[in-house]
Amino acid sequence: MDLHTQIITLIFSFFYGIFFSLFISVNHKIIYHDKKWIKLLGTFLVILISVLVYFILLKQINFAAFHPYCLLVLGLGFYLEKVIAKHYRK
DSSP states (O other): OOHHHHHHHHHHHHHHHHHHHHHHHHTHHHHTOSSHHHHHHHHHHHHHHHHHHHHHHHHHHHTTOOOHHHHHHHHHHHHHHHHHHHHHHO
């Protein structure tokens, strides 16, 4: 994979981490529902949809080549959105 594709992959993973965090926040009522079967099914579907969308879009960028640094940058975007959201909630 050339350097340009790696940079695009890192930028995409970072912004998808932010999107994933927002998607989890929007689906908060489903994921933390009182009924256990709704919680289980809802969490499964939210995560499944998120992962499928990530790999479909990653396939368009670099033929779905997934490297450990993609996961690291994805987690960084997720964490950064949580920190920023916590800062603005005050």
